[in-house]
Amino acid sequence: MAVESVALLEIRAEGVYLDVTAGLGGHTALIAQRLTTGLVIASDRDAESLELARANTAEWAERIRFHQATFGQLDAVIAAEGFQKVDGLLADLGVSRFQLTEAPHRGFSFLTDGPLDMRMTQTTGMTAADLVNYTAEKAIADLIYQWGEERRARKIARAIVRARPIRSTLHLADVVLRAVPRTGRLHPATKTFMALRMAVNDEPGELDRLLDIGPGLLKVGGRMVVISFMSGEDRKVKERFKALGRDDLAVILTKHPLQPSEQETRQNPPSRSAKLRAAMRKQ
Numbered sequence: 001m002a003v004e005s006v007a008l009l010e011i012r013a014e015g016v017y018l019d020v021t022a023g024l025g026g027h028t029a030l031i032a033q034r035l036t037t038g039l040v041i042a043s044d045r046d047a048e049s050l051e052l053a054r055a056n057t058a059e060w061a062e063r064i065r066f067h068q069a070t071f072g073q074l075d076a077v078i079a080a081e082g083f084q085k086v087d088g089l090l091a092d093l094g095v096s097r098f099q100l101t102e103a104p105h106r107g108f109s110f111l112t113d114g115p116l117d118m119r120m121t122q123t124t125g126m127t128a129a130d131l132v133n134y135t136a137e138k139a140i141a142d143l144i145y146q147w148g149e150e151r152r153a154r155k156i157a158r159a160i161v162r163a164r165p166i167r168s169t170l171h172l173a174d175v176v177l178r179a180v181p182r183t184g185r186l187h188p189a190t191k192t193f194m195a196l197r198m199a200v201n202d203e204p205g206e207l208d209r210l211l212d213i214g215p216g217l218l219k220v221g222g223r224m225v226v227i228s229f230m231s232g233e234d235r236k237v238k239e240r241f242k243a244l245g246r247d248d249l250a251v252i253l254t255k256h257p258l259q260p261s262e263q264e265t266r267q268n269p270p271s272r273s274a275k276l277r278a279a280m281r282k283q
């Protein structure tokens, strides 16, 4: 939904835009292409991704400024560029194709072996290995249930605790596979890996910070576009935009969330659960 999200930003050629999930620079490039004297401030918490984004957007380098930052640091990022407000903010939540499928050393995927890491900011915080090896069984079960929406969380947590220490992605995937049989299309470890990734990176807390800070960073008439992949995330975005609307601070631009076309989901199956919502600051 790259095209739809950029269309909803209604880019002005001289505007200042904040892409808070630069990833591989796909959206950043789409915005930069539409600018003349304007600027894209592109941030991501993942330093390795930022290097790729920089290389992928080299053609428009003079219109882009990259920053390594989490959502909670966005006001400092735009202040560092000399701005207080921006014309638009785009967030494309979750992990990138690079993190998931091209970087086994980052430990996000159960399809290739790698260290059980999963940190988006590689230099700080607890890894997924720390989490599975040192957290109480009940707390592991709760987080897999709550964030992975996995009904078999207790069984999986029990198997994890029995198999400790677990250090690699394939070891963890095997432990889950032995604990719960394959039922549908999904690999049994899918939800467990997602829940651990969300916990390691405090994704729910980060989204709360984005929804708290983001609207205040927009100029009047500025637009905020959020693409989410989990129903819990979409619910939060919907509720926050609704509250801004009730307080007469924003106009909701997407009465219903936009979802990818059949063609897009065929070309990029993980996009099937994406939902896009947009709002415009009113006053």
Ligand SMILES: C[S@@+](CC[C@H](N)C(=O)[O-])C[C@H]1O[C@@H](n2cnc3c(N)ncnc32)[C@H](O)[C@@H]1O
Binding pocket: 020, 021, 022, 023, 024, 025, 026, 027, 028, 043, 044, 045, 046, 049, 069, 070, 071, 092, 093, 094, 095, 096, 097, 120, 206, 207
């Ligand atoms: C789906 S990818 C973005 C892909 C990007 N839009 C593109 O076109 O290539 C999500 C990116 O958001 C980053 N990210 C996720 N949570 C973040 C947070 N709380 N703060 C900063 N970056 C975050 C990830 O590191 C990842 O690179």
